[in-house]
Amino acid sequence: xxxxxxxxxxxxxxxxxxxxxxxxxxxxxxxxxxxxxxxxxxxxxxxxxxxxxxxxxxxxxxxxxxxxxxxxxxxxxxxxxxxxxxxxxxxxxxxxxxxxxxxxxxxxxxxxxxxxxxxxxxxxxxxxxxxxxxxxxxxxxxxxxxxxxxxxxxxxxxxxxxxxxxxxxxxxxxxxxxxxxxxxxxxxxxxxxxxxxxxxxxxxxxxxxxxxxxxxxxxxxxxxxxxxxxxxxxxxxxxxxxxxxxxxxxxxxxxxxxxxxxxxxxxxxxxxxxxxxxxxxxxxxxxxxxxxxxxxxxxxxxxxxxxxxxxxxxxxxxxxxxxxxxxxxxxxxxxxxxxxxxxxxxxxxxxxxxxxxxxxxxxxxxxxxxxxxxxxxxxxxxxxxxxxxxxxxxxxxxxxxxxxxxxxxxxxxxxxxxxxxxxxxxxxxxxxxxxxxxxxxxxxxxxxxxxxxxxxxxxxxxxxxxxxxxxxxxxxxx
Amino acid sequence: xxxxxxxxxxxxxxxxxxxxxxxxxxxxxxxxxxxxxxxxxxxxxxxxxxxxxxxxxxxxxxxxxxxxxxxxxxxxxxxxxxxxxxxxxxxxxxxxxxxxxxxxxxxxxxxxxxxxxxxxxxxxxxxxxxxxxxxxxxxxxxxxxxxxxxxxxxxxxxxxxxxxxxxxxxxxxxxxxxxxxxxxxxxxxxxxxxxxxxxxxxxxxxxxxxxxxxxxxxxxxxxxxxxxxxxxxxxxxxxxxxxxxxxxxxxxxxxxxxxxxxxxxxxxxxxxxxxxx
Numbered sequence: 001x002x003x004x005x006x007x008x009x010x011x012x013x014x015x016x017x018x019x020x021x022x023x024x025x026x027x028x029x030x031x032x033x034x035x036x037x038x039x040x041x042x043x044x045x046x047x048x049x050x051x052x053x054x055x056x057x058x059x060x061x062x063x064x065x066x067x068x069x070x071x072x073x074x075x076x077x078x079x080x081x082x083x084x085x086x087x088x089x090x091x092x093x094x095x096x097x098x099x100x101x102x103x104x105x106x107x108x109x110x111x112x113x114x115x116x117x118x119x120x121x122x123x124x125x126x127x128x129x130x131x132x133x134x135x136x137x138x139x140x141x142x143x144x145x146x147x148x149x150x151x152x153x154x155x156x157x158x159x160x161x162x163x164x165x166x167x168x169x170x171x172x173x174x175x176x177x178x179x180x181x182x183x184x185x186x187x188x189x190x191x192x193x194x195x196x197x198x199x200x201x202x203x204x205x206x207x208x209x210x211x212x213x214x215x216x217x218x219x220x221x222x223x224x225x226x227x228x229x230x231x232x233x234x235x236x237x238x239x240x241x242x243x244x245x246x247x248x249x250x251x252x253x254x255x256x257x258x259x260x261x262x263x264x265x266x267x268x269x270x271x272x273x274x275x276x277x278x279x280x281x282x283x284x285x286x287x288x289x290x291x292x293x294x295x296x297x298x299x300x301x302x303x304x305x306x307x308x309x310x311x312x313x314x315x316x317x318x319x320x321x322x323x324x325x326x327x328x329x330x331x332x333x334x335x336x337x338x339x340x341x342x343x344x345x346x347x348x349x350x351x352x353x354x355x356x357x358x359x360x361x362x363x364x365x366x367x368x369x370x371x372x373x374x375x376x377x378x379x380x381x382x383x384x385x386x387x388x389x390x391x392x393x394x395x396x397x398x399x400x401x402x403x404x405x406x407x408x409x410x411x412x413x414x415x416x417x418x419x420x421x422x423x424x425x426x427x428x429x430x431x432x433x434x435x436x437x438x439x440x441x442x443x444x445x446x447x448x449x450x451x452x453x454x455x456x457x458x459x460x461x462x463x464x465x466x467x468x469x470x471x472x473x474x475x476x477x478x
Numbered sequence: 479x480x481x482x483x484x485x486x487x488x489x490x491x492x493x494x495x496x497x498x499x500x501x502x503x504x505x506x507x508x509x510x511x512x513x514x515x516x517x518x519x520x521x522x523x524x525x526x527x528x529x530x531x532x533x534x535x536x537x538x539x540x541x542x543x544x545x546x547x548x549x550x551x552x553x554x555x556x557x558x559x560x561x562x563x564x565x566x567x568x569x570x571x572x573x574x575x576x577x578x579x580x581x582x583x584x585x586x587x588x589x590x591x592x593x594x595x596x597x598x599x600x601x602x603x604x605x606x607x608x609x610x611x612x613x614x615x616x617x618x619x620x621x622x623x624x625x626x627x628x629x630x631x632x633x634x635x636x637x638x639x640x641x642x643x644x645x646x647x648x649x650x651x652x653x654x655x656x657x658x659x660x661x662x663x664x665x666x667x668x669x670x671x672x673x674x675x676x677x678x679x680x681x682x683x684x685x686x687x688x689x690x691x692x693x694x695x696x697x698x699x700x701x702x703x704x705x706x707x708x709x710x711x712x713x714x715x716x717x718x719x720x721x722x723x724x725x726x727x728x729x730x731x732x733x734x735x736x737x738x739x740x741x742x743x744x745x746x747x748x749x750x751x752x753x754x755x
Binding site: 183184185193221222223224227228229247249250251253255259260262263265266268269272273277278282283284285286287288290361362408409410 | 503504507517521522523524548549563564565566567568569696697699700701702703704706707708713715718732735736738739740743744746747750
């Protein structure tokens, strides 16, 4: 084959790297791994944007941020203006800039990515949100100095995760009185109990919540939707609309022998103990967690990455991610996987657990794995693993299962009139987010099953917009 | 929103404490068999405690606990008028109460408090309730008067014979099952070995036996599976599927082992607490 001679092109400007803690340092602390752009780095990166007339990036964003718009203002040195643009459509920019899988959303659609590297939209969003110093809650929530006047409209949100916070942020900026009911003692849902501090500092979440509080959003903790308060009661109390954003909930187990041995955790339990319970600071905090020396995490998603990196930070000597397909099929974000590998997490791919083995005190000592091979692509387009019959033991004292969740029955059982999908999640009108009960909306994992923070926020935004349309008018909904 | 302790009483000095806590929403919704998860202060852990009684008119719930470690010891230091930081509930499925000819409710130690609420539920449903309670000695028995106020019979067993039958509640239970053919259900709440022994006794009689499992919990709302137990060969979450299960189907050995999983950490935490106070 003839080597085609290409005319040497001017090299494309590469993406501006973001400073981060070195792997050997960060693998032993819970401080944020990535440190964020400085003003100079942000300006440099912003200058790479082509300011497309029909921006593809915006279509890739589930909450349709005017991306060229905010970048243009950043380039002009108008950081506050950039913040206002972000806030028009996104209630949690400091969160999204950190945890969105931008490579499959905005950045995945960026035209520069066709031949080189896409604009680092997430990093820029984070820079703007982190460096914007709001004078008050109204300004933080809307970027404007004045907020809409309170109206006689009341909306209740059940759950305080990303979908509900989006509803609360969107509607309170329009002057709607929002009350959020949260079952746990801290606000933020998965942002607090699930995503670790080293990826999303809790202060970032707290700041967003405080801004909503300043706009008169009322937060009630220790209120369990379906137990302490029922959907029907909220409607009877005069709430004009109710938004259900209670998350996916119950962790799945594999139903294999030994799953109840001591040392076998669901990722939810492990992460909740460490993040919500601050078990990393035991015994200063009272919640304990096993500090395993040899840990295996089962699964290939972001939750598995979070659990594995947490185990390292708790002092594990070895951490394996056990996955039944190969690295290429892992649903986790590339960046998370790369970070985990840099920190010393090892991969055990094409392996599936058959049973957990314990000692006489029912403590975990090893897992028996079966080697897999990849077969034909399945319905999801991924090649399905098939057993080879070859087995081997991996000695471990801690196993963390991160293979997904199923719907939490608490609210659903107490609200039998809610129509559910075949998979047991809440069915909603895809346009409006309204459930089979008029005036009751739902969004996030309790509708879709476990998904991403940003897709939950997209669902929250959709529901909030249709609530605004219905109760305030077409003009109000943006 | 803090949860005020409106009444506090040492049921057994230095060991078992009763608290009446201001929590109107929980008081309104609580049913027998429900529990709460509470957190004493902002460094505290979440611990489950059964609701031993409620007074919806006063907006209060009653909790009774044994001081066994750091968190319960810390809770016991709180006085009337002070606040518990977080109280979440009512959690778990309420006791399934059916019309029965007669029911035996068995309570052991601190479990008598939780049993009392369930016995009351059966009584209010019109069932004849026989209470069987046990402790090491007569000074450790709880709720005798309260149970006596609605149960036609309160049978007592003490290890040292200082009151009632000398021996275990299971012996009293077996005798009763042999004599009283109207017993259609047995409910048992107490230490795991007691519940296990009760289930063993009732098995040959073929009497439905309900036990309330006290597994380790974190969130109490089904999110984590820390409380999972094996019932009839299936994994169940005590916080959402229970805490009450068929006593003849529970893997008690597994429950006992899982309850001990943090023994070292619990000791470390408690020792540190005792050294400070």
